[in-house]
Amino acid sequence: MTNPPPVLPSPPTTPGEAPTTDALTTSGTLAPRVSRRVAVAAGIGHFLEWFDFAVYGFLAATIGQLFFPSGNATTSLLASLAVFGVAFLFRPLGGLLIGAFGDRAGRRAALSFAIVVMGICTIGIGVLPTYATIGVAAPALLVLLRCAQGFSAGGEYAGAAAFLVEYAPARRRGLWSSVVSAGAGIGVMAGGAVTLLLTALLSDDQMTSWGWRVPFLVAGPLAVLGLYVRLRLEDTPVFQELQRAHEVEHAPLRNAGKHSRSGILLVFVCTAVTGLGFYYLATFVVTFLSVEVHMAKTSALELAVLGLLIYSLMCPVAGMIGDRIGRRRTMLLGAVGIALTAVPCFALLSTGTWYLALIGLAILAAFEALANVMLGVLMVELFPARLRVTGSSIGFNVAQALIGGPGPFIATAIAAAAALIVAPAFYLVAVAALSFLILLRYLPETRGVSLFSDEAPSVRD
Incomplete structure (x- = not known):
């Protein structure tokens, strides 16, 4: 027989209060100086994911010509869109591994890893030589970078939701959760706006030559900012309590399938x-x-x-x-x-x-x-605290890969x-x-x- 899952001890506070950390006041509310950092830390990764999503979609025809030259514009575009879609295949894998990492090492660690991978890959696309320069290595590297982006995006949403909601006041969790959801819409709008602005300001030759790279490079400083903000924050009160109680889950993938x-x-x-x-x-x-x-x-x-x-x-x-x-x-x-x-x-x-x-x-x-x-x-x-990021990542990313995408x-x-x-x-x-x-x-x-x-x-x- 297997032992039942351990029950966490009650937080060492009066009822209705969260454990006090450096980020919280003695009444368990989030310190004002920290609230903005938490919102930025949780929302910026999702913003970047959808910013890149919009930029790649808007520039698919140009990317197809530069990385999949075929003499036929439609064929090149289809190849570019195929690369766009392949990222979705790696979202479930990213959700599994980064989600499990978030339950083992903490929400902050998982989010920091995800935004580093996302930032490196987005900048990498912006500086990637084209087919005319390095031949077939160009599309191969583009596919690799897009797969890594899908991997990082797979762990971003569940980690950001857990980070934000675990910090939120109990009666305002819905409002705080809206930061991540709104970040997706704003990211698509920003990606479209930047691309359309460049299209209006630059000639077709300029866009093909170097203009298409600008939106991807713009995302680099945002990723650095996101990492900086995330590293400056403590992990969530919930994960800190798991650590104090020595109840951090060391086999989240196996136990999420059993208990969640x-x-x-x-x-x-x-x-x-x-x-x-x-x-x-x-x-x-x-x-x-x-x-x-x-x-x-x-x-x-x-x-x-x-x-x-x-x-x-x-x-x-x-x-x-x-x-x-x-x-x-x-x-x-x-x-x-x-x-x-x-x-x-x-x-x-x-x-x-x-x-x-x-x-x-x-x-x-x-x-x-x-x-x-x-x-x-x-x-x-x-989800229970110790399996939260893993379990939610699995359900979210499988549905995105099979139905949403x-x-x-x-x-x-x-x-x-x-x-x-x-x-x-x-x-x-x-x-x-x-x-x-x-x-x-x-x-x-x-x-x-x-x-x-x-x-x-x-x-x-």
Whole structure:
């Protein structure tokens, strides 16, 4: 027989208080001077991940010409996009290994490692010689760097969510979680803005010669800043208590599979709807508006940026709603809202009328924010302290690799095959509706659970 998992001793404080560290006041609240550092430390890695995501997507055609010259622009573009997609295959591996590292060595150590790898790879792409200079080594190195980026991104989200929420005041975990969710939207907007600005200021020859490198090199100082901020902070009060109690998990991969299966499956389901919804907002909307609706590319990009802006502004609101009415009801509201409004929203987009399309995007963005912010909190509250980063990383990254990442490709294929212009929304509706039904049956309410506990909340009977 195996021994039952050890139970952590109660934190050495009065009820409702967190253990006092240098970062906390004696009442257990986060010291004001530290709160901004915690927010930056948790959000900047996710910002960089999505900044790079947007930059590579915008520059895919140029990168294809420079690294996969074929004499055919379409072939080169497809090769470039294939490299873009291969990063998703390495996200689950990164989630497994970096997540386990976060449970063994600490949240801060895992986040610091992830941002170092991400920064080095992003700068590496910016200085990488092209095919014309070093031949086939150029695309080979590009593939290697993109795989390493996917690996680091796989460990970033769960680690950032744990770091942020474990520091957050108990009644403000939803609001604090919104930092990570909003960081993704702001990262895509920033990546698109920088790329579009360079495109407007530089000639085609300048962009091909050196301009395409600038956005990748811009990310370098941001990675250094993120590492500096992360290293200046202590690890979270929860992990420090694990260390004091000598209950740090030394086999998180094995034990997460034994003791956190329900949490992993629930995070998978939550991520399925939130990940797919965000990829629709961040990438597919531009394709849909420009290809299917025949809207001018600049207008399509403007609408996509505004949709992401609305999403980012809604994230703190969604966090406060989750803190007020609970995680379960907020997540269910987001999922059912996406399921019910996706088709009407795409109908508004398909009109080609600018303000109607913006209304459609705003509705979709609002429900996406509700679900996405709650995902960040649930990734922390559904797991025992000693297995938190590993378990949430597994569920999150497997869902992103299987459902979220391929979403735009599947939506594009549906659009090409179906005569009905709103048909791409059907995939989003199906995933959101199925996720809603599963979560309605099994998702527990986790608001108010102790993050120091070694017992995960039970699923609903």
